Amino acid sequence: MSRITVENVTRRYGDVRAVDGVSLDVAHGDFLVLLGPSGCGKSTLLRMIAGLVPPNDGRVLVDGRDVTETPARDRDLAMVFQSYALYPHLTVARNIGFPLRTRRQRKVEISARVAEVADVLDLGKLLDRRPRELSGGQRQRVALGRALVRDPGAFLMDEPLSNLDAQLRTATRTEITELHHRLGRTFVYVTHDQVEAMTMATSVAVLNRGRLEQVGTPTEVYDTPASAFVAGFLGSPPMNLLDAEVVARDGRLHAVAAGVDVPLDLGEPGNQGEPANQGEPVRRPAVLGVRPEHLSLRPAASDGAAPEATLRGTVRTIENLGSEEIAHCRVGTAEVAVRARRPAGFTVGEGVVLTVRPEHTHLFDRESGRRLVWRPDRDASVPAARVAVAT
Template sequence: MASLTIDNVKKRYGQTEILKGINISIAAGEFLILVGPSGCGKSTLMNSIAGLEDVSEGRILIGDKDVTFASPKDRDIAMVFQSYALYPNMTVAENISFGLEMRKVPKEEREAEVQRVADMLQIGHLLKRKPAQLSGGQRQRVAMGRALARRPKMYLFDEPLSNLDAKLRVEMRTEIKKLHQKLGTTIVYVTHDQIEAMTLADRIAVMKDGEVQQLGTPQEIYDNPANLFVAGFMGSPAMNFVPAKVVEQNGSYALELQAAAPTVVPFPKAEKLAAYVGKSILLGLRPEMITEPQPHKEGAEFVTTANVEVEVTEPMGADTMVITRIQDAEVNCRCNPAYPAAPGKVIELMFDTSKAVAFDEATGQRIDL
């Protein structure tokens, strides 16, 4: 395994800049996920790491070796593609061992390595089959097996689960996580699925328009998003952005919400709001922080109740999403299924702002950092 350093990497096609100065460093054995919407540059960055794309500026180092202009075969990486890229005329065993054969590894060693990988991925019973005889999940395991047999310094995964159905995606996610925990390998993984990013990564790089918007652990990015884009992209359902007016209260500052009636809620970093008194900002609040009244939270420092009108309810089994509206913003609230909420009904909800964040409406940047 090896560390990875991406130093001010830029990529241009003519006058169009796809990557705009990417700086990321990951330690040996770390699991980094590049996440973002289509067209954000994450696959271009992955291909640049792999050597499939030339960079226009900057450097890429694997370990201490500068590989910016090295060919893919000289980078000692293995890549797992979205399309699996298996050879249809070869058996599973032949697909797994093909890279070893190209490297002139002796036959006995190849066979031993195929068996090791097959046991690890539980595909030993498939070794004599061809790709056409496999399910999508089985093909994905074979593609992973081919990469694992190489034992390279680094693994690159390019949206490997996007072709699988929802249930299989969850299962394969778990398998990839187990694999990383067992092998401790360095992995760079591209996805547009923020749930994959949250569940798999040691750290996440959230990308938009060729730039890294934020780099951090899944919990850092979930709890402390740097801007509106990151806050809205990470989390399912997404963070609520509630219009609020900054008001003075008892020598400090708080936020006034226009619910069924005006409601003032406290804010954990009130001093950061001083420059916005009398102005409107966006209060960022996760759905799980707006719930039915909970007795154990009553009287807590950052807890307030307010009456709101229910627009829609979405039962989800373990909880119910109650959708309401504050000013013009749709607000998702996560409630106990037993709490009586029906469209058109005014109900009492509890707002816990202990983990709330605030954003400037004009710039989209967080103002309480």
């Protein structure tokens, strides 16, 4: 049983802060995904948890016990690497049993345990093969088996699916999720793939340049991103982010960007629900975010009754994804992606109107990138903030 706590850990390589003051608490049985772009410090953080890299600062605790100085083999954690790290000259059975042999367990016990694990991972028929005689997916399962065989308190996985082709990756994703349910153990899983994070995690920790941007359930980080970075990293296509300004007009605050005008009550994070209009600067540089699925498209010609529709632009490209279409529109100087049902019925070069409901817009501080908390005006004299796009 393992709860993993990371307290303010930092790891430097020369001038690079690979991990910069990160704190995390992974409850027993959680599936925590460390998510972020290449080079953001995911592997370094995981390796510090594993005991493979010592932190320069901070502590790592397992079940409340400080293990910062404890060698990797004594931490009761099993690591699965991207490269699988199998022994090429050993059979599948011996690869899986390897951690038990180094602990000098009895041969019969080892074979029994290897058979058990092989059964769980459907490797029973492959036990006599060597790694080079296996497919990528099978090798990956052997690497998992070697982690499982010790029955550790927690599993640490560093991009374990990245060497698999797309189809196998989806299938193995499901297998690992099922394994997590079945074992009820703590998983810490590194990936740069936001789909893996959304589908597998019970909680997601988003890292950017060694720093923690946000921790939350997949729903929280997707629906309420704490920063423009998180908003722009999750989703495919990701959230549209437009430079905007918060301006005071008619005694209330509005977010104005590229023809969108969203009335709002603005407060700092933590002040949710407080109408914090007083004392706010009259103009505040911000970033307005809208997810592609929260925009709807209409032909510009149908937009006679839209005095607030001010922006002109065009459909640039349309991607047919089979189940839906993504229309990429030029809105002022910005590109805006819109997710639409098929057939969307628009052609490249056509003028369109985009609409979004105020409660589906997100606002971030331009300088810090942090989310600005505000309450949309729900009592609907203006039901939707509108952007008109016309040629």
